[in-house]
Amino acid sequence: MLSENSRITNRSGNFKRTVGTTDGRRSRQQTTLHIRKQRKDEQLRNKRSQVHIMDENNNIMSMSNVLRGRKATVADIPQLATVITGSQSTAVDKLEATKCLRRLLCKERNPPVNDILNCGVLPHLVYNLTADPEDYSLIFETAWVLTNVATTNTKEILAEGAAGPLVNLIVHDSPDVREQSMWCLGNIAGDGVEARDEILRHSPFPHLKRNLEKPSTLSLLQHCLWCISNLCRGEPSPDRSMTDPIVYELAITMDKLLGVSDNDEALNDLLWAFSYLSRGDEATINHVMGTGIHFKLITLIKKKRPKVLMAPIVRILGNFVGGNDNQTDCVISAGLFDCIPNLLASTSANVRKETCWMLSNIARGSPEQASQLLKQRQIMESLVDRASHDWWVVRTEAIYVITSLLQSNIRTSVVVPLLAVGGLGSLVRFLEGPCADVGLVKDVLEAIETILDFGMKNTEVGFTHMLDEYGGIALIDGLQEHENEEIYGMAVRILENYCGAEDVDENLAPTADSDTGAFAFGVKKQLFDSDGVPPSFEF
Template sequence: MSFFERKLKNRKQKFKQKASPKNSRSRRAEYTVKISKSKRELNLMKRRNITITNNSNNSQTEIYIPTLDELPKFVDGIKNSKDTDRIEECTQMIRRMLSIEGDPPIDEIIKTGVVPYFVEFLKDSNNIFLQFESAWILSNICTGSSEQTSYVVNLDVIPVFLQLLDSESLDVIEQSIWALGNISGDNLGFRDKILSFPNSFKKILDVYHNKNINQSILKNTTWTISSLCRGVPSPDYEKVKNAFKYFGYLCKETTTDLIVDACWGLSYLSSGNSNQIDDLIATECLPRLVELLGHPSPRVKIPVIRAVGNVVTGNYQQTQSALECGLLEKLQPLFTHKRDQIKKEACWVLSNITAGTTEQIQKVIQSGFIPIIYNLIAETKIYVIKKEAIWTLSNAVWGGSAQDVINLVGSGICKAFVPWLQRKKEHSILKISLEAYAKILSIGEKISENEGLESNVYAQELEKLGIFEYIENLSNHENSNIQNLVAYILNNHFYTFQNQVNKNESNSTNQDEDLNKDYEF
C-alpha cells in the first residue's frame, strides 16, 4: 500500500469512528456552504480577473489571492498536516492561485510534487469539499500545455473523474465533467482514452438525467460531450452516436452557450457517412437548425452552417430534407454577412446543393443565387470565398439542364472562370473550370444544331473573351487529366469553330471577288 493510500485509509477510519447521522449531516452542510463560497469565487473570477470584490450591503470584501512565495507553506500543509481544516485551507489557496487569468503557476505547482495528493483527495467520499477543490485544481491544470495535461492524466485520474459522476454533490459532478472536457480537448489520444473506459460515455450522458441538474452543469456537460465527439479522425461512432438525441433536444434551447455546444456536437456527429446524416435528421432538429441560420450570434451561425452543410453533402433525399425546411431562404442573407468565414461557409453549403439534382440546381437559380455568387466573386478579395463560389457555379453548370446552362451563360458567368485558368498549380479548381467550359460549349453545339447555325454560339463568346487562348496555354500541363480535358475542348470545339470561321471568311472573300468580277463585267 502506498503512502497516499495508507494516509487516506487512516483518515477515512477516523471519520468512520466519529461518524453519526447527526454529525454526517452537519459535515455535509458545512461542505455545502464552503462549496457555495468557492463557486461564487469562480463566477466572480470570470468577471473580475484577479481582484475579486463583493459590493453587497455596501461593503467591499476582497477575496485573498495568494502569491507564489506562499506556495511552499501550502504544500507543506497538505503533505504534513494532520488537521483536516488546514489541509482544506491549503488546497483552496492553491486552487485560487490556479484560478487567476493570464499565466497561472501550473509548472511551479507541479514541481512541488503536491498534485498526486489532489488525485487521492478525489477518492475521499467523506470530504466532498476537498473533492470539489481538488477537481477544480486538476481541471485548471488541464487547461495548460499538453505536457501539463499529460502529467495529470498519467496519475490515472480519468477513471476517478468518471466515478465521481455518481457523486451526491452536483458541484463535484460539474468539476469532474469540466475536467474530462479539458482532458478530451487537449488531444485525440486523451479523447479516445476517456472513451475506452467501459460505459464512460454513457456515464457522462447520464448526467443529463440527474433530476437536480442546473443550467451550469447542463452547459458544461454539453460542452464536454461535444468535445468527445470532435476531431479528425473521428471517434468511434458507435461509442458516441447516442449523443445525437441530446444535442437535437438542446439545440432547441434559448441559451446561446447551450445552442453553440449542441450545434457543434451535431456538426461533429454528422460529418461522416450517409447513415450519420440520417441519424441527425431522425432527431427532428433539422427545421430548428435551418431556423438558427438567422440567429444574431456568429457563434451560433458557424456550427449551424456546418451541421446543415453536412446534411446537403448527403444523397438527394437528405439534401431535399434541408431544402424543404426553407434552407435557401435562410441561407441568402449570409452571403452579405460582415464575417468572411460565414460567407465562405455559406458558399460551401450552396456548392453542395448545386452538386445535387437538376431540380435542386434549378431551385438555386430560381431563388436568385447566381447574381449573388457572381457579385461575390467580383467583389471579395478573400481567396477561399472566391474558391467556394467558383465550385458553386461549376457544379451548377455541370449538373444543370441545357436550359439552366443557357440561363447561366446569359447571366455572364463565362467570365467568372477566366482567372482560374491562370492558376496552373491548383489542379482541382482548374479542372472544374475547364469542365464548366466543356459543358457550356457542348450546350452551344446543341443550340447551333437545333437552330441551324453554322458555328457554336458559345464558342464565339469564349473567343471574344480570349478564353481559348488561356485554354491553349494549358496544352502541356503537368497533370494528364487536365491535358486530356484541354485536348477535348480544343479538338471538339475550338478547332472546329476555327475551321468554320476560316471557311466562312474564305467563302466571304470568294463572294467579294465574284461581286467585283460581276461589277467589272
Template sequence: MEAFFLRFLATGHGGGRCWRPVATVDLAGIKLHRESSHPSHPLPWKKALFGEQNEGSNAICTLGLFRPIIHPHQIYEVTEELKGENYCSGCRLVKDNIQITKNNHEESFRKEFYLVIIFVNYLHDMLIGSASDLIEHWAVLMMFHSLTAAGKFGCQTRPPIEEVSQAGVVPRFVELLGSPSDYVREQAVLALGNIAAVSLRCRDLVLGHGALLPLLALLNELVSRSMLRNATWTLSRFCKPPFDQVKLVLPTLARLIHSKDEVILAKACWALSYLSDGTNDKIQAVIESGVLGRLVELLMHPSPSVISPALYTVKRIVIGDDVQIQATIEANIISPLVHLLQNAEFDIKKQAAQAISNATSGGTHDQIRFLVSQGCIKPLYDLLCYFDLEVVTICFQGLENILKVEEADKNMGITGGVNLYAQMIDAAEGREKIEYLHYHDNTEIYKKAVEVLETYW
C-alpha cells in the same frame, strides 16, 4: 531521491499564520507519510497548497492553488510567507531573480501535477465526517485548475494524462458527477471536459470510465444556467468523431437546441455537427431525431456563433445520399441556405456554398433543379471573385455539377439543343467572372476555368 513536502497554510487563527506539515511524498517510491495533527490547529477553512523541492542550491517553490489575478499566463497571487515571489504557469518561475528554462519549467510542472494527483488520493483517504464536503470541494477545484493550467502549455508541454489515468483521477471525477454539491458537480464536469478535449484517446479514456450516462442525466435535471452551459460544452467534447453512441445522446441534444441561451445553442449545435460527421447511418440517426426543423430556424438566428455550427451540421447532413438530401429539401432548409449564401458575412457564405455544393454532388437531377429554382446559381458565381482558393474551388464544383444536369438534358434534346443554365449564367454576366479566372495564380483553378468554358460555351 527526490521528495516533495506538502503543507497547509492555516489562516484566520487569531490573526496569525502558521505552517503545519501533513505529508511527505517520495516520488521515487510513491510513498506517503502522515504526521500527526496538532490538536490546536484543525483543518482550516481557507487553505493554500504548495510543494517545495530542493535541486542543488536552487529552491523551487511550486504553487498548486492560489487566488488568480490578471496576467496573460495565469499568474497566481503568492502569500506573504513566500515574500512576494511570483509563479507563472505560462512563462517562467522567478525566485531570487533566477529564471528557470522552459525545459526545467516543464519538468517542474509535470512533477507538480503528479504531486497534486497523489495528494488528491491522500485527501480521499481523509474524507471523514463533516470535513468530507469541504475537502471534496477543494480537491476537485485544485485538480481542475491544474488541468486548466496543463492546457495552457499547448504543444510545448504535453498534459500528463497518463499520470491522471494511473492515479485513478478520472473515475473519481465521474463519481463526483453524482455529488450532492452543485459546485463540486460543475467542477467535475469541467475537469472531464478538459481531459476529453486534449485528444481522442483522452476522450475515450473518459468515456471508458462511464462519464456519458451521468452527464446526460445531469443535463436532464433542473440545474443552473452555468451548469447547463458547461455540461453542454463537455458533451460536445465527448461527441467528437469517431463516436459510436450517437443515438444515446441525440434526444438530449434535440432538446438542448431549443434552448433560449445562445451559448447552450452554439455548443449543442457543435455536438450535432460532430455526430453528423460520419457514415450515412449516423446522418440518418440525426435526421430521425427530428432536428431538421429546428436547424432551419437556427440558420436564421441573429448570432453567427449559433448560425455557424448549425450550418456545419447541415453541410455534413447533405453529404449523405439522395434520400437524406431530400429530407433537407422537405424540411425547407435550402431557402435559408441560399439566403446566407447571398447576404451573410464571408465565412458564413463560404460554409453555405459548401453545403450547396455538397448537395449538388450527391443529389439527383431533380434535386439539383430544385436548388437552381431556389436561386443558388448567382450567389455561387459571385463568390468566384474572392481571392480564396477553397471558396473558388467549392463554387466551381457546385456550378459544374449544375451545368452537367442541363447538359444532359441538352444532349437528350429536351431543351432544344441549348444548356439553359449556361444561358442563365451568361445573361447575368457570370461567364465574365469565369473568364476572369484565366488570370488566377493557381494552376488548377485556371485549368478548371478553361475546361468549363470549353465544355459549356
C-alpha cells in the same frame, strides 16, 4: 541558532527529520555550494523537487507557517505541495493549500503549471478527487486546479489516472463538483482524440445524460454541453453505441434552450455537438435527422440568430444534404433555399464558405436537386458573386458548386441560366487566382469547355467572344506553359476547337444588355421562352 527569518530564507536545502541545528546549518551550506555550480534552471528544479520543510516542534508544515498572513506566490508552490502531500497535514490546511494553487493558476498570463507539475503534487491531487464525498470543498478545489492544469498539459493528468475519478464525479451530490468535473473533462477531451478516447473508456455519456435531464443551473448545463461537444469531436468519431443514447436528449435540451434568453453559448456548444454527431454514413445522419432538428435549424436561420450559431448550423445541414437523396430532399423541403441568400451574405467568411460547401453537395445530388438549385436566381447570382469577389477559400467552395452543376447530368440545361448570371466570368476570374489544386483547375477548364461546346452546337456564334471579353482566351493561352500535362492538353484543345483564327462576323458577337449588363446571346430560338431563358429553368 538561526533566527526564524533566516530559517525561512534557507529552505531550499535538503532537510532531514533528525538533524540538529549545527548539522542542519552545515547541510545547508554544503547544498548552497553545490547549487552555485549548477545552472539557474537546475537550481529551480532542485528547489521544487527536493524541498522537505517541517515545523521544528511537531514535524508538520502548516499553512500558518507557509504564508504568515500574506498571499501565496509562485515561490510558495513547493511549500504548498508539501502541505497537500503531508500525511499529517490537517484537512483545513490541505484545503487552503489547494485553494492557493488554484488562485495561482487563475493568473491570466503565464500560470505556473510547470512549477506545480515539477513539485510532484499531481498524484496527490488526483488522489484527493476520491476523498470522502462529503468533503466536497476539497474535491471541488482539486478539480479546479486540474482544470487549469489541463489547459496546457493533459498528458500527465491522464497518466496519473484522473479520467476515471473525474467521470465518477459527474454524478456527485454537489452541483459545483459536477460542473467543475465536466469543465475539467472538457478541457482534457479538447486536447485531441487520444485524450478523448481515454475519457470515453470510462463511459461518461450516461452520467452526462443525467445532467442534461436535470441540470441544476444554466452554468452547469453549459459546461455539460461543452464537455459533450468535445467528447464527440475528432476523427474517427466515437462509436455510435456510446453516442446514440444522448442524441434525443440533446434535441430535448435544444427545445428548452430555445425558450431561454441569454443562452447562445450553451446553444452553440449543443449545435457543435450535433455537427460532430451528424458526420458519417446514412444511418448516422438518419438517426440525428430523426429528432426533427433540421426544421429547428432553418427556423433559427430565418430568425437571424447571432452569427456565432450559424457556423455549426450550416455544418449540420451540410452533413444532412451530403447524405442520400431522401435526406437531401427532406432538408430542401424544410425551406433550405429560403435561407441561403442570408447565409451567403453573412459577414462571417467561414459561414459563406460552409454554405457554398453545402450547396456543392446539392449540386452533386440528383438531377432534380441540381435543377431546384439552378432555379433559385437570387442564390445563383450571389453564388457567382462569391466565386468572383470573396476570400480565396470562399471562392474555391463557390467554384466547386458551379463546376459540379456543369458536370452533372443536366449540364446542357445549366449553361444558359448560368451565363445569364455571369457564371463564365467567375470561372475565368478563378483562373487568375493562386490555385494550387490541379484537380480544381481541370474542373474549371472542363466547365469552360462545356459552355463553349454548348455554344458551338446551339448558337449562331458560340460563346468564344464572351470568353474573350472576360480575358479567358489569354489566360487559357498561358496555361499551355503549365507544368501539368493534362492542364496543358486541355488548354490546347480548348484553343484549337473553340478559339480558332477563322473570321467571325463582329455583328453576331454577344452584346451587353443596357439595363442588366448581362450578355445577349445569338442562341437558337427554340432553346428560349419569351423571357430569354430555357422554359424549364424560369428564375
